[in-house]
Amino acid sequence: MHPIEIIQILIASSIVVLAFFISFFFKGKQRKNIQWLALFLIVSFSVIYFVRPFWIDMQIEKKISYxxxxxxxxxPDETWEFQIVPHREEGYESSNPYLIGVVFENEPQVVYSYLARNKYDITIQGFSTSDPNSEFLHLE
Known part of the structure; x- marks a missing residue:
C-alpha cells in the first residue's frame, strides 16, 4: 500500500471517528442525525475508494480517443500504439495515469507523453527514448 493511500485512509477514518465522538455530546435526535452522518461518510469514503480506479479507467479511455x-x-500517414500507466499495479501509484504514451512505428525507441485535458486541449508533455546515443534521455 502506497503512503498516499495510507494518509487518505487515516484522514477519512479521523473524520468518521470525530463525527462519532461529537455525536456523544448530543442527545436524542441530534445524536442519531450525527451518527447517520458518520455512517453516510463511511459509505461515501468506501464508494470513492473502490470506484476511483474504474473512474480513472473510463477517463483514460476517453482521453485515448481524443x-x-x-x-x-x-x-494521417503514420501508425502508432498507446502505452498507459498500469495504475492498479503495485509500484505505479505515484505515476500520472492520465499521461498517455504514444510510440510511432517509424520511431520505436521514442515514447511521446501526451496529456488530453479535453477534446480540444491536447499537448505533448515530453518524450523519453531508449537510444543511448540520444542527446536527451528525458524531457518534460
Missing part, C-alpha cells in the same frame, strides 16, 4: 483523433488529423 488523442487518437488528434493524431489521425495531425499525422
Amino acid at each position: 488523442i487518437q483523433l488528434h493524431l489521425e488529423n495531425k499525422y
Whole structure:
C-alpha cells in the first residue's frame, strides 16, 4: 500500500471517528442525525475508494480517443500504439495515469507523453527514448 493511500485512509477514518465522538455530546435526535452522518461518510469514503480506479479507467479511455483523433488529423500517414500507466499495479501509484504514451512505428525507441485535458486541449508533455546515443534521455 502506497503512503498516499495510507494518509487518505487515516484522514477519512479521523473524520468518521470525530463525527462519532461529537455525536456523544448530543442527545436524542441530534445524536442519531450525527451518527447517520458518520455512517453516510463511511459509505461515501468506501464508494470513492473502490470506484476511483474504474473512474480513472473510463477517463483514460476517453482521453485515448481524443488523442487518437488528434493524431489521425495531425499525422494521417503514420501508425502508432498507446502505452498507459498500469495504475492498479503495485509500484505505479505515484505515476500520472492520465499521461498517455504514444510510440510511432517509424520511431520505436521514442515514447511521446501526451496529456488530453479535453477534446480540444491536447499537448505533448515530453518524450523519453531508449537510444543511448540520444542527446536527451528525458524531457518534460
